[in-house]
Amino acid sequence: MSGLIVDDISMTFELPDGGNVEALKNVSIDIKEGELISVLGPSGCGKTTLLNILAGFLAPTGGKISLNNEVVTGPSSERGMVFQQGALFEWMNVSKNIGFGPSMKGTPQSDINNRVTELLGIVGLQDFSEKMIYELSGGMQQRVALARCLANDPDVILMDEPLGALDALTREKMQSLVLDIWKKTGKTIILITHSVEEALLLGERLIVMAPRPGRIHKQYNLPFAEMGVGADLREVKRHKKFGPTRDEILSMIWDMEEEIMGRTESA
Amino acid sequence: MLQELLDVIVTTLWMIVGISAIFGIFLAVSGLVYFVWNFINSKKDQFRGYGSLKTVTFGDESSVSANRVASISGVITVFLIWMIATGSNLLPFKILPVAFVGDTQFEYTATNAAGDTDKATVKVRVTPFGNSDTEKLVAPETSDGFAKDDVVMVAERRAKLLRAQRNDDGGAEEGFRVTEINGQPIEPNQIVQVDNGSVLMTGAGSLQVRPYTGPTMEALYLPPPEQVWDRFLQLNSEGYQGVGLWENVMWSLIRVVLGFFLGCLFGIPLGFAMGLNSWLRGWFDPIVEFMRPVPPLALIPLVIIWFGIGEQGKVSLLFLAALWIMIIGARAGVSGVNISKVHAAYSLGATKTQLLSKVILPNSLPEIFTAARVAMGVCWGTVVAAELVAAEKGAGKMIIAASKFQLTDIVIIGIIIIGVIGFGIDVLMRMAENKLVPWKGRG
Ligand SMILES: Nc1ncnc2c1ncn2[C@@H]1O[C@H](COP(=O)(O)OP(=O)(O)OP(=O)(O)O)[C@@H](O)[C@H]1O
Numbered sequence: 001m002s003g004l005i006v007d008d009i010s011m012t013f014e015l016p017d018g019g020n021v022e023a024l025k026n027v028s029i030d031i032k033e034g035e036l037i038s039v040l041g042p043s044g045c046g047k048t049t050l051l052n053i054l055a056g057f058l059a060p061t062g063g064k065i066s067l068n069n070e071v072v073t074g075p076s077s078e079r080g081m082v083f084q085q086g087a088l089f090e091w092m093n094v095s096k097n098i099g100f101g102p103s104m105k106g107t108p109q110s111d112i113n114n115r116v117t118e119l120l121g122i123v124g125l126q127d128f129s130e131k132m133i134y135e136l137s138g139g140m141q142q143r144v145a146l147a148r149c150l151a152n153d154p155d156v157i158l159m160d161e162p163l164g165a166l167d168a169l170t171r172e173k174m175q176s177l178v179l180d181i182w183k184k185t186g187k188t189i190i191l192i193t194h195s196v197e198e199a200l201l202l203g204e205r206l207i208v209m210a211p212r213p214g215r216i217h218k219q220y221n222l223p224f225a226e227m228g229v230g231a232d233l234r235e236v237k238r239h240k241k242f243g244p245t246r247d248e249i250l251s252m253i254w255d256m257e258e259e260i261m262g263r264t265e266s267a
Numbered sequence: 268m269l270q271e272l273l274d275v276i277v278t279t280l281w282m283i284v285g286i287s288a289i290f291g292i293f294l295a296v297s298g299l300v301y302f303v304w305n306f307i308n309s310k311k312d313q314f315r316g317y318g319s320l321k322t323v324t325f326g327d328e329s330s331v332s333a334n335r336v337a338s339i340s341g342v343i344t345v346f347l348i349w350m351i352a353t354g355s356n357l358l359p360f361k362i363l364p365v366a367f368v369g370d371t372q373f374e375y376t377a378t379n380a381a382g383d384t385d386k387a388t389v390k391v392r393v394t395p396f397g398n399s400d401t402e403k404l405v406a407p408e409t410s411d412g413f414a415k416d417d418v419v420m421v422a423e424r425r426a427k428l429l430r431a432q433r434n435d436d437g438g439a440e441e442g443f444r445v446t447e448i449n450g451q452p453i454e455p456n457q458i459v460q461v462d463n464g465s466v467l468m469t470g471a472g473s474l475q476v477r478p479y480t481g482p483t484m485e486a487l488y489l490p491p492p493e494q495v496w497d498r499f500l501q502l503n504s505e506g507y508q509g510v511g512l513w514e515n516v517m518w519s520l521i522r523v524v525l526g527f528f529l530g531c532l533f534g535i536p537l538g539f540a541m542g543l544n545s546w547l548r549g550w551f552d553p554i555v556e557f558m559r560p561v562p563p564l565a566l567i568p569l570v571i572i573w574f575g576i577g578e579q580g581k582v583s584l585l586f587l588a589a590l591w592i593m594i595i596g597a598r599a600g601v602s603g604v605n606i607s608k609v610h611a612a613y614s615l616g617a618t619k620t621q622l623l624s625k626v627i628l629p630n631s632l633p634e635i636f637t638a639a640r641v642a643m644g645v646c647w648g649t650v651v652a653a654e655l656v657a658a659e660k661g662a663g664k665m666i667i668a669a670s671k672f673q674l675t676d677i678v679i680i681g682i683i684i685i686g687v688i689g690f691g692i693d694v695l696m697r698m699a700e701n702k703l704v705p706w707k708g709r710g
């Protein structure tokens with residue numbers, strides 16, 4: 001069975017004071033090849049932990065992950081990751097950053113160059129290939145991060161709040177870019193976000209997680225991502241089902257946040 | 268114990284007064300120049316740009332930049348104060364009266380045992396400081412009366428005892444005294460002002476000739492700039508004690524470069540190892556943490572005992588001065604790597620070796636450069652101090668040797684050169700840093 005299978009994952013962190021945190025408990029998800037999934041949930045519900053386990057940076061304390069029938073045991077270039085920020089290599093220029101993955105595998109330089117040129121075109125940074133990372137704006141940096149991830153041609157792209165640090169306008173452009181890339185490349189994409197609107201726009205399937213212990217609370221199948229490909233995202237947001245869905249999810253998350261607050265106060 | 272402590276505190280209080288006075292003068296000049304400058308330029312800059320509206324944020328260095336005019340006038344002021352205080356010949360006129368040099372004379376009246384009085388002249392020749400080949404005054408052969416004329420040779424700013432009655436007829440008899448100087452009565456422990464100086468009568472009745480010193484500094488303590496410059500030219504061509512000026516400086520630099528190189532050669536790999544491996548970190552941690560706060564200067568005696576005063580000792584000392592700094596810099600560089608960079612590299616397919624060479628090493632370069640700058644500064648300070656203690660050549664050796672002969676000008680030249688080179692080293696390191704790790708602080 002192909003695709004990414006999250007099979008009954010649990011993650012318990014031991015704390016130095018002897019206690020422990022159940023960051024994830026019995027999480028199972030079946031993700032088909034080429035699916036676009038967004039993950040939403042209150043702070044501390046284990047989203048980053050889940051993504052780190054998917055990427056292979058963390059070994060779960062229970063359960064297992066498999067990609068295309070192979071059990072995941074560590075990080076690999078099949079599962080690319082786009083970080084929120086600070087993960088680009090400042091000592092390399094844009095081209096070198098994007099070509100990092102292929103060059104690690106020993107791909108011939110001419111092939112790398114072709115790939116980099118192509119990706120620079122996709123993310124719209126043709127004129128910035130020789131610039132250093134610190135000479136770019138935040139939005140450009142995230143486009144480099146996306147291109148660097150794509151350069152390796154991974155099966156799955158994991159994104160942890162990749163657009164969280166961007167301004168509204170840049171963010172909207174980047175959302176379109178993510179949809180474009182998803183459609184063009186047919187990659188499986190799992191994207192964590194704190195923005196309900198973004199989760200609706202960038203998720204064929206939206207997974208809402210709940211905290212303590214971190215678990216899947218609810219899943220939605222949504223039409224908006226498909227609509228958004230190549231279209232104006234503001235148009236999509238005016239769709240008659242967009243508003244009500246957004247409000248429903250917002251109030252659900254608010255309830256969860258309130259419950260957390262209440263619990264901390266009484267504790 | 269308590270008394271000593273009290274003395275130190277009192278001295279410190281006096282120092283506060285003195286330092287405030289010096290700063291006060293310097294600041295007053297600064298304020299004066301500021302007003303003059305603004306007055307001259309008041310018509311020129313009507314519009315200063317919006318930058319002038321920027322408020323000063325404390326701790327944010329970039330919001331205030333150094334005013335070049337102020338910097339230049341500040342330096343000029345230091346030189347002016349130096350020239351004024353030393354009565355430099357570079358000034359068109361003397362602002363403070365300078366010490367007397369040249370010939371002068373006074374007259375004394377002696378009363379002999381019989382109660383008769385007679386006058387005689389004392390010729391005084393005041394020779395310039397450090398100039399021993401001035402022509403000697405010769406005592407006049409003939410003189411009428413029982414009091415005979417005298418001659419005195421005295422160095423600038425020095426005093427000289429004169430037994431005026433020594434050559435007088437009956438001067439050795441009981442009751443023979445000098446009673447007047449230039450017609451003014453004098454008694455033991457009294458001072459009479461004469462032309463270009465004063466005369467003190469000691470308790471035993473001798474005369475002490477004291478040429479006028481003036482409020483300017485003595486060249487022994489602070490030579491005027493032109494003297495320092497002449498000495499610099501002389502050092503430049505002849506060297507000092509058989510070693511050329513630049514040879515001395517080169518030797519100091521060579522030691523620093525060698526010691527620093529050794530420190531990097533061993534410190535950087537060791538720091539990396541400590542940052543990457545917990546066993547090695549544990550193994551070396553106690554040594555590094557213990558040695559780090561020990562000032563390298565404290566090691567000088569030990570190094571001399573072990574290696575003597577030769578080059579090996581110097582280089583070892585500088586190696587030790589640089590080593591701990593480089594270890595800690597390299598260690599901080601590798602352990603400070605952002606975990607998401609490591610994760611990114613792994614998920615892009617990097618192996619452990621590739622991660623080390625392509626991510627962790629370059630990522631640590633800014634920290635290593637910071638450490639290298641600090642280490643260079645410490646090494647330069649240490650080499651000078653080590654040469655002060657014991658060396659055959661070097662900038663420090665030159666100034667300590669000169670200080671033993673009170674050649675203050677050489678000492679000052681040495682200090683200036685040491686300062687300039689220390690500054691030059693830092694500028695070079697910063698230039699290298701900007702060239703090699705331009706992303707520093709912008710990650
Ligand atoms: N290395 C760790 N050691 C101990 N506890 C951890 C560790 N990493 C995460 N946790 C805990 O696990 C829980 C889930 O953390 P996680 O970072 O996955 O949350 P998140 O959903 O990504 O939150 P946010 O939206 O704020 O990023 C939190 O309670 C956190 O304190």
Ligand SMILES: [Mg+2]
Pocket residue numbers: 047048049
């Ligand atoms: Mg998170």
